[in-house]
Amino acid sequence: MSRYSIFVIAFFSFFSCNKCYQSFTPGQLWFDNNGVHINAHGGGILEFNGAYYWFGEHKIEGDAGNKAQIGVHCYSSTDLYNWKDEGIALSVVDDSTSLIVKGCIIERPKVIYNASTNKFVMWFHHELKGKGYSAAMTGLAIGDKVTGPYRYVKSVNPNAGVWPQNYNPQTADTSIVNPYKRKDPQWREYVEGGVYLRRDFNKGQMARDMTLFVDDDGTAYHIHSSENNQTLHVAQLTDDYLDFSGKYSRVLSGESNEAPAIFKRKGQYYMISSGCTGWSPNPARSAVAPHPLGPWKALGNPCKGSEEQVSTTFHSQSTYVLPVPGKEDAFIYMGDRWMPENAIDGSYVWLPIEFEDDQPVMNWQDEWSY
Numbered sequence: 538m539s540r541y542s543i544f545v546i547a548f549f550s551f552f553s554c555n556k557c558y559q560s561f562t563p564g565q566l567w568f569d570n571n572g573v574h575i576n577a578h579g580g581g582i583l584e585f586n587g588a589y590y591w592f593g594e595h596k597i598e599g600d601a602g603n604k605a606q607i608g609v610h611c612y613s614s615t616d617l618y619n620w621k622d623e624g625i626a627l628s629v630v631d632d633s634t635s636l637i638v639k640g641c642i643i644e645r646p647k648v649i650y651n652a653s654t655n656k657f658v659m660w661f662h663h664e665l666k667g668k669g670y671s672a673a674m675t676g677l678a679i680g681d682k683v684t685g686p687y688r689y690v691k692s693v694n695p696n697a698g699v700w701p702q703n704y705n706p707q708t709a710d711t712s713i714v715n716p717y718k719r720k721d722p723q724w725r726e727y728v729e730g731g732v733y734l735r736r737d738f739n740k741g742q743m744a745r746d747m748t749l750f751v752d753d754d755g756t757a758y759h760i761h762s763s764e765n766n767q768t769l770h771v772a773q774l775t776d777d778y779l780d781f782s783g784k785y786s787r788v789l790s791g792e793s794n795e796a797p798a799i800f801k802r803k804g805q806y807y808m809i810s811s812g813c814t815g816w817s818p819n820p821a822r823s824a825v826a827p828h829p830l831g832p833w834k835a836l837g838n839p840c841k842g843s844e845e846q847v848s849t850t851f852h853s854q855s856t857y858v859l860p861v862p863g864k865e866d867a868f869i870y871m872g873d874r875w876m877p878e879n880a881i882d883g884s885y886v887w888l889p890i891e892f893e894d895d896q897p898v899m900n901w902q903d904e905w906s907y
């Protein structure tokens with residue numbers, strides 16, 4: 538057989554087989570069932586009826602790919618290695634009067650299933666077209682079928698007119714109004730004191746990088762970077778997951794956490810997050826709490842390896858943590874290796890999370906399986 542025919546056979550068997558992958562290869566191109574690099578950035582996974590559904594930002598080529606030109610892409614899998622393209626779950630529209638007009642920003646979409654309403658609920662970080670990142674809203678869309686289509690409902694700055702449960706407005710120093718000067722020695726104190734929280738009290742709080750977490754009792758939480766990205770808010774959703782219940786708390790205030798991902802292990806809640814450096818990677822953080830609403834305690838950088846690996850989270854930024862089904866104590870870190878100059882080229886860094894002395898730990902793997 539000629540070298541050419543071996544290549545042709547290998548090529549076709551690779552793209553026609555049902556089970557091509559038997560392992561993860563972090564940071565490499567990852568082809569779907571059509572042989573196309575998976576396009577679901579800043580994503581999350583819903584397990585439903587024995588299958589996994591991966592929702593993420595659909596990117597296009599070039600810098601324009603950093604804005605929503607298409608919408609939220611969905612893939613399905615039964616083994617987490619091989620993914621089938623299920624198409625666009627939420628589409629942006631051409632109508633300039635709609636808030637999800639093409640060219641707005643839709644990031645970090647997450648979908649959860651509400652058993653009592655039998656609806657699939659998607660929340661995502663939403664920025665309005667032409668307004669940069671200033672709207673800092675969270676958007677809601679609902680689906681009757683897991684793969685969609687999802688109907689856009691609304692975007693909000695959450696918890697307007699409600700104080701977090703761990704903040705006392707009576708004792709707050711209200712003399713500082715807008716200190717946005719990091720060099721100010723008291724800046725951290727002002728943030729912790731709630732200067733941005735109070736500023737946004739009436740109109741609703743900022744919500745940028747976000748994730749969703751559903752607890753074993755079905756209570757869902759929306760976790761987002763708030764207060765000028767300085768403080769995370771963990772906010773309980775209503776029973777139907779379509780609104781904010783008004784119960785929320787501030788987490789790690791003044792510590793600039795982004796890219797939150799939450800999971801539960803042995804009755805404790807863990808969070809992996811990043812610092813705040815845009816598309817460039819930075820050292821990951823971890824934290825633990827006895828309840829999603831806190832109190833959260835910082836545990837430090839979970840990454841082990843060379844200085845470069847540790848300081849860049851293996852060139853990635855967290856987006857989700859997936860418990861490995863049917864396995865005790867096994868979790869998958871899902872991160873994005875962003876390529877903002879050609880957004881569609883962004884790749885995925887999935888790594889095992891292990892535990893040492895009840896602290897999450899991540900090591901680099903060229904290739905691994907669970």
Ligand code: GAL
Nearest residue numbers: 644746795796813814815816
């Ligand atoms: C990152 C954030 C991404 C995206 C980016 C834009 O910090 O995690 O989701 O918003 O900034 O610069």
